[in-house]
Amino acid sequence: MAVVETRGVKKHFGKVRAVDGVDLIARDGEFLVLLGPSGCGKTTLMRMIAGLEPPTAGDILIGGQVVNDLPPRARRVAMVFQSYALYPHKTAFDNIAFPLKAQGLRKDKIKEKVEWAATMLGITHLLERKPRELSGGERQRVALARAIVREPAVFLLDEPLSNLDAKLRHAARDELKRFQRNIGTTTLYVTHDQIEAMGLGDRIAVMHAGQIRQIGTPYEVYHEPADTFVATFVGTPPMNLIARDDVIIGFRPESFLPKEVYNAHDDLVKFHFHVRRVEHLGSDRLLYGSLMGKDDLSVIAKLPLTVSITIHEGCSYEFAVRAGDLKFFERETGLRTEAQPL
Numbered sequence: 001m002a003v004v005e006t007r008g009v010k011k012h013f014g015k016v017r018a019v020d021g022v023d024l025i026a027r028d029g030e031f032l033v034l035l036g037p038s039g040c041g042k043t044t045l046m047r048m049i050a051g052l053e054p055p056t057a058g059d060i061l062i063g064g065q066v067v068n069d070l071p072p073r074a075r076r077v078a079m080v081f082q083s084y085a086l087y088p089h090k091t092a093f094d095n096i097a098f099p100l101k102a103q104g105l106r107k108d109k110i111k112e113k114v115e116w117a118a119t120m121l122g123i124t125h126l127l128e129r130k131p132r133e134l135s136g137g138e139r140q141r142v143a144l145a146r147a148i149v150r151e152p153a154v155f156l157l158d159e160p161l162s163n164l165d166a167k168l169r170h171a172a173r174d175e176l177k178r179f180q181r182n183i184g185t186t187t188l189y190v191t192h193d194q195i196e197a198m199g200l201g202d203r204i205a206v207m208h209a210g211q212i213r214q215i216g217t218p219y220e221v222y223h224e225p226a227d228t229f230v231a232t233f234v235g236t237p238p239m240n241l242i243a244r245d246d247v248i249i250g251f252r253p254e255s256f257l258p259k260e261v262y263n264a265h266d267d268l269v270k271f272h273f274h275v276r277r278v279e280h281l282g283s284d285r286l287l288y289g290s291l292m293g294k295d296d297l298s299v300i301a302k303l304p305l306t307v308s309i310t311i312h313e314g315c316s317y318e319f320a321v322r323a324g325d326l327k328f329f330e331r332e333t334g335l336r337t338e339a340q341p342l
Helices: 042-050 092-102 107-121 136-148 166-183 194-200 218-223 228-233
Strands: 004-013 016-026 031-035 057-062 077-080 154-158 186-191 203-208 211-216 240-244 247-251 268-280 284-291 298-304 316-322 327-330
Touching (some): 004 042, 016 042, 016 186, 016 211, 031 042, 042 057, 042 154, 077 136, 092 107, 107 136, 107 166, 166 194, 203 218, 203 228, 211 218, 211 228, 228 240, 228 247, 240 298, 268 298
Parallel strands (some): 031 186, 031 203, 077 154
Antiparallel strands (some): 004 016, 004 057, 240 247, 247 327, 268 316
């Protein structure tokens, strides 16, 4: 295991600042997720840590050692790509064994390590099959096994679940988290999927335009966003934002409920909510509408199944948010600020 650190790391492609001064620490044994939209720089940052891209500026440290000039094989990292990058003409056994053969290990030692990794991931019965005979989830496990046998200090995972369907992705996420906890290896995981990030990460680093906007636990990133970008990127539906004077007021859709749901002693901020559309999602209802009848103040309410109040499209209702659930941001910078009187 090892601590991974970046100090002022930058990567420029001509005038494009793909990564623009990132300071980051992945703790020993931590599962750290790099979350952000496409083009935010998260994969470029991971490729620099892996040694596949040289940084324009800054230092990368693994286990306290600056590794800027070390080749990938000397960094003791293992990377699993989105495509899995399996050799189609080789069996699963030979794919897993490939890095061990490249190291010149004895055949009996290779067999032992391959079987150890395959057992850990439950794919011993697939070792004689080729990638075309495997499902997406099975290919992912083979790619992970190939990374495990090297016994790296750091795992780097670049959207390894994105090729799976929704049901399989949910199961694979659970398997991946349990696997990482069992081996305890420091892991950096790149994704644009906030559900993956929230479900997998011990901490999440939210990236945008080559910079880290916030690092924190899933709870902190969701409930205490550092700025309006984090507030709207993390969460489905995103946080409602309302501009008022020189501040922006934010509240989560699940905190925006009919007034009668709350207790009489709750400190409430009330809103007149005109409902344009109701979307039934089984366990939830999403209500799309506007405040005070103004289209420029569009908001979304998320009602759980336990709130059985009848809501009709085209009608207006009194909704409310607990005062403690309101977040405030500077209108000019979008940064989080102290609570303001309403």
